[in-house]
Amino acid sequence: MRVIQDRNAWTQVIDQCEQADFYHTYDYHQISKKTGESPILIQYEKGDAFIALPLLVRDIEGSTLKDATSVYGYAGPVGKNIGPDFKNEQFRKQLNEFLKDNQIVSVFSRLHPFITKQDAILRGIGKIVPHGNVVNIDLTQSLEQQKQQYNRRLRTYINKEAKEYDIIDGVQEKYVDEFIGTYCENMKRLHAKPNYFFGKQYFYKLLGSGRIHAELLVAQHKKSGDFAGGAIFTKNNGTVQYHLSGVKSEYFHLNPIKLLIDHVRKKCTEEGCVNFNLGGGLNGQDDDSLFYFKSGFSKDFRKFCTWQHIVDDTQYEKLLKQKEVQNASEINKNSCFFPLYRQDFTNKTEVSKINCLGDD
Numbered sequence: 001m002r003v004i005q006d007r008n009a010w011t012q013v014i015d016q017c018e019q020a021d022f023y024h025t026y027d028y029h030q031i032s033k034k035t036g037e038s039p040i041l042i043q044y045e046k047g048d049a050f051i052a053l054p055l056l057v058r059d060i061e062g063s064t065l066k067d068a069t070s071v072y073g074y075a076g077p078v079g080k081n082i083g084p085d086f087k088n089e090q091f092r093k094q095l096n097e098f099l100k101d102n103q104i105v106s107v108f109s110r111l112h113p114f115i116t117k118q119d120a121i122l123r124g125i126g127k128i129v130p131h132g133n134v135v136n137i138d139l140t141q142s143l144e145q146q147k148q149q150y151n152r153r154l155r156t157y158i159n160k161e162a163k164e165y166d167i168i169d170g171v172q173e174k175y176v177d178e179f180i181g182t183y184c185e186n187m188k189r190l191h192a193k194p195n196y197f198f199g200k201q202y203f204y205k206l207l208g209s210g211r212i213h214a215e216l217l218v219a220q221h222k223k224s225g226d227f228a229g230g231a232i233f234t235k236n237n238g239t240v241q242y243h244l245s246g247v248k249s250e251y252f253h254l255n256p257i258k259l260l261i262d263h264v265r266k267k268c269t270e271e272g273c274v275n276f277n278l279g280g281g282l283n284g285q286d287d288d289s290l291f292y293f294k295s296g297f298s299k300d301f302r303k304f305c306t307w308q309h310i311v312d313d314t315q316y317e318k319l320l321k322q323k324e325v326q327n328a329s330e331i332n333k334n335s336c337f338f339p340l341y342r343q344d345f346t347n348k349t350e351v352s353k354i355n356c357l358g359d360d
Contacts, residue, residue, distance in 0.1 A: 021237065031202055105310070106309060228256045229260075
């Protein structure tokens, strides 16, 4: 087992994987890392099979201990020649030895809904926790078959929007800056958690990376020429991701994001892509307005899960006690937040409000 931090070596390993997305790239980890976080790629090889696990390692304040998490989005392990009956005993042993040797108490990672065999790789290592669904548009179907899954109201809106907006490439600096400002305003309006806010350089580096393959599409109001809204999409190995979006408040009534998604659906189907992941609801919930909006496009739902692994139970419990978490064992059993020692508990009732997508 080796730990990779070099760009070229990281890229070579990911390029050999049978399934990978931009979330696994060196570039995205460098763009996403926060102060005090160190991106690493753990590689395991046995015969003609290998596994690559990207993580962000970070210090635990007030101790010499560390923990690991994943980038924003859908990551988890990827590999090559991993069959459904893959025996992961040696991988599990070597991974745990590495984590313990480096005083890493716990590991959290969001998993990728379209990458198979992640469960086989992680079998018996911590637990895989389901958090609801993401909405996929099956791009292997004909355009007409896809359109038939749209609900009637959505079709009506898209037809109206097509008369109101032009879709243009948003790579020009004026559009990128306007998109950034609009996105941030939307997040403020929604009282979003801090991890949903990104600095200006995040967007420029995301769009400028030749490894991430991101594009910004903008809806421009035909009559006024105003920027109405925009969205960033990525396209890698046949999977399209609806990454981030923002809409000007004066255009909420006829949200142009619907038109942008429909445009990308048609374009990427013609290019031979396979899946178009629209994502899920807020905090992994299937019963909120965001999920309702996305499910208007398709009823092809895929499970979204996270991987939660306590490496050192003793140190984990000590960290909980240091945070003065009352009834920690009961909370740990019933909560999907992980790791619990990073949760800010103000009182017991706050437990029910924990974000199911992890702490960062």
